[in-house]
Amino acid sequence: MNRVLKNRYEVHSVLGRGGMGCVYKVADRHQRGAIRAAKELQAGGIPDERKAESLVQFQTEARILARLTHPNLPKVYDYFSLAGKHYIIMEYVKGRTLEQILNARQGKPIEERVVLSWALQISRTMHFLSVQKPLPIVFRDLKPSNIMIDRSGRVKLIDFGIARFFKEDKSEDTYVYGTPGYAAPEQYGTGQTDVRSDIFSLGATMHHCLTGKNPSDNPLDFDDPHKLNRRISRAAAVIVMRALAQDREKRFRSALEMKQAVQRALFESAGKPKGGGQVIEARAGKPITLPPFRKTCWVSVPVTALGCSGQTGVLSTDDLWIQPRPRAFGPDAARLLFRVESGMLKAGRDYRPNITITTDGGIFKPVLLIRKSWPWVVAQAAALIGLVAYGMHVAGRW
Known part of the structure; x- marks a missing residue:
């Protein structure tokens, strides 16, 4: 494409395009041509009333990812601004998004053991985010298009564009965001989101994978997945429905609690004894x-x-x-x-x-x-x- 960013990052191709910018595949000249992903925010394509808000989101994403090191999160190597555009240089993840995998299956459910293995990685990552100091991090937009899966089955959570730091003394979020079908009920109002909001989104994503039914078609209306797919174990169905409780007080209290439940269900699904020594x-x-x-x-x-x-x-x-x-x-x-x-x-x-x-x-x-x-x-x-x-x-x- 004959573009070089910051006299360092040589643009090879477009990986994705959205309403606020693009994601490019680039080569880092300072690292012997190492392949990276460059996320670009184009302020020109954003309405004036949303420019400041979008820039805050973009800067928050860069700040959050730059300070985190975890096997299920992409690494951030650099972020900068050029000619009215803003960039984050991050790890290039080979693979497909969960959305692409679901679309290819055309409504067919995914095997339970595979879904549980993904859910275990995601819930572990959510727990990692929730114990960050000085402030926990809430992802707020967990959905299939923001979950990348490589060939080995490793999950990477991508797009921290609307993630936020959780502050106990706040009564509501500064901005109200979420994707219908995957967003928790409290994200439609003015209440503050916390890790239980992410737990709901993970439950909605698991429901979609296990049943093949897209929750975007009828947000907040979830049938027992076991009724829709009899191959699902009762343990997996219970996890999903608890995560999807409308009242967040009835969901898992923490990502760690959900992770442990998923791990037990995975052991059972694999036909192996549970933990506990x-x-x-x-x-x-x-x-x-x-x-x-x-x-x-x-x-x-x-x-x-x-x-x-x-x-x-x-x-x-x-x-x-x-x-x-x-x-x-x-x-x-x-x-x-x-x-x-x-x-x-x-x-x-x-x-x-x-x-x-x-x-x-x-x-x-x-x-x-x-x-x-x-x-x-x-x-x-x-x-x-x-x-x-x-x-x-x-x-x-x-």
């Missing part, structure tokens, strides 16, 4: 041979081999079932690394590591059991474990 996975690893004259053995196991997500970055108990169908992945992905020290392991013998994972709902407890090729126990290493997650950052909750 119970075993949720046990897999035999690749056979190992202890080299001669060595009494220390390292066992490296890809987390996907244990039912965990195969993504680089943060590993937490949530990630165990983020991927309903784990895929193989490259050498740079997260791995569990066990160190076994025992004189009972004889040189040159074949041993089979057996990995067991337990969780109490918040702590990830892997145990490695070493057995000989014939069935008796040789050594056990429970505490001698190191977790290697390349690119890890402290955004997850252990």
